[in-house]
Amino acid sequence: MKKHDQDFMKRQNRLTVFQIIKNEQPISRAAIAKQTGMSPTTVSRIVSELTEEGYVHETEEQASAGRGRKSSLIRLLDTAVISIGVELDRHQANIGFIDVQGNVLCSGNFPRSSGDTPEATVARIADIIEELILECDIDRRRIVGIGVGLPGIIDVEAGIVNFSVQLGWKNVQLAERLKELTGLQAVVDNELKVKALAEQLKGSAYGSNRTVLLGFGNGVGSALILEGEIYRGVTNSAGEIGHTTVDPEGMMCDCGKAGCLQTYINIPSLLSEASKIKPVRTIEELFAERRAGTRWACYLIDRALAYMAITINNVVSMYNPDSVILSGEILDKFPEVYEEITNLCYTQYIWEPLQDSFTIVRSKLHEHGVIIGSGLVAQDRYFQLN
Known part of the structure; x- marks a missing residue:
């Protein structure tokens, strides 16, 4: 197998293990191996990496119904990773800091008008992010990226807004500009798609x-x-x-x-x-x-x-x-x-x-659905890249 194929498989395995821990915690290494078909050695290596990097921790917990010996179970540290979710709409932008469980740690917003240029909007997003970091005492070291959800046709891989009727935008390189202003990796997607993802992970779906x-x-x-x-x-x-x-x-x-x-x-x-x-x-x-x-x-x-x-x-x-x-x-x-x-x-x-x-x-998520979904998409992108 070529080296880049091996690297890709390692990243995919790591992401799979992380998602299983995130969705089914607390969970044992043996249960992860059984679900994924990975070898116990591979699972242990990935869990050890995630532990060393401060994403997960292991605790000894009693088996169900209080019977049997205690087993070592893995849990996620909720604030190990923080992402920023942004919702852009015709008249307003909403911004929130999201932990790995999709909880909104703090949020803010600012009004938009139909005449606002993409450049003015992105600059305002960067300013509000900085204000919220200070206001809410967010640990910058834990912020892994920005996710943006907005109405329109989006090239997700390139981070380009191809066309948005509501915003009046066309061919806007939104992810690239956000990264330039904030230093954070950015991912852009359609607002309802990220909201649907949030509902799938922790809402009505x-x-x-x-x-x-x-x-x-x-x-x-x-x-x-x-x-x-x-x-x-x-x-x-x-x-x-x-x-x-x-x-x-x-x-x-x-x-x-x-x-x-x-x-x-x-x-x-x-x-x-x-x-x-x-x-x-x-x-x-x-x-x-x-x-x-x-x-x-x-x-x-x-x-x-x-x-x-x-x-x-x-x-x-x-x-x-x-x-x-x-x-x-x-x-x-x-x-x-x-x-x-x-x-x-x-x-x-x-x-x-x-x-x-x-x-x-x-x-179930109402006005926070898009920022939660956007933030979770940013986290997924981070773990795929790392």
């Missing part, structure tokens, strides 16, 4: 084999998890359901096409339609009009909820998942719509043979 995550907010998108892996497609654009055409004679979308699905659901489109009748600045104002029984507001939101239910039917018919996770700003701000969407699904829109084949659940 835990234990699921085939999950679709849907995001309804400033845009509309989806991510598909198959056997614990994100399905990406050829160009990492799988799941861009918001730009499927539902009416070729419909409203114009930011992407330049007419009648995209998201023009009937997303927040900017709803506010644009509402403002034709009455100046409405925020989605909160629109929902307040609905609660007051204003007919046009009821119509706009009821139509949006119907299109959300139609979206669920479409992805269920296409992918046959065991669960569908609903997420995004609309669900986070107005949790009452979850039941309305679910009722619409089961009373009107879900194809009958599939009605009992899946569950509809809410995101």
Whole structure:
């Protein structure tokens, strides 16, 4: 076997052992060897390396139910590795420091405007990271990288934002610029894909084999998890359901096409339609009009909820998942719509043979989902490289 193949296998084995410890701790060396098929010697070598580097530690613990002798079990040190997760959205950037369990140690944010350049945004991210390190007393030596999740088509390997309608960005070398400003390795991915990863590891999709995550907010998108892996497609654009055409004679979308699905659901489109009748600045104002029984507001939101239910039917018919996770700003701000969407699904829109084949659940991670997922992706990249 060539040396680079051997090096690759060593890195993969190390990552596999680390992930097993992370997900199933406390665990014995023998159990790791049994799960992976690696030799006890290989497992012991990897565990010893991880122990010396301060990532794991061994403790003697009693066997289950208090019977038998104590065995040596391996646990992860939660703050052995810290990563930075960043969520970039149309109007705001959220930044958080994430430990190896996906816990948010501290976080901050700053507002964005549509006119902000990529350079200004990246410089502000670097400034906030520095402020949070000092404010939250973060150990710099433990920070292993930055993960960024944002809406759009992303070249993950190159760290380039190929195209983001919401941010107005095209061909932005985001990972490279972040590394230049912070000195940290950076990885960039689609926001819903990293959020789906977070839900798979510690949220609503835990234990699921085939999950679709849907995001309804400033845009509309989806991510598909198959056997614990994100399905990406050829160009990492799988799941861009918001730009499927539902009416070729419909409203114009930011992407330049007419009648995209998201023009009937997303927040900017709803506010644009509402403002034709009455100046409405925020989605909160629109929902307040609905609660007051204003007919046009009821119509706009009821139509949006119907299109959300139609979206669920479409992805269920296409992918046959065991669960569908609903997420995004609309669900986070107005949790009452979850039941309305679910009722619409089961009373009107879900194809009958599939009605009992899946569950509809809410995101457990809410506004932290993207920064958690981004941070965990950065950690995975670090362990793959090291």
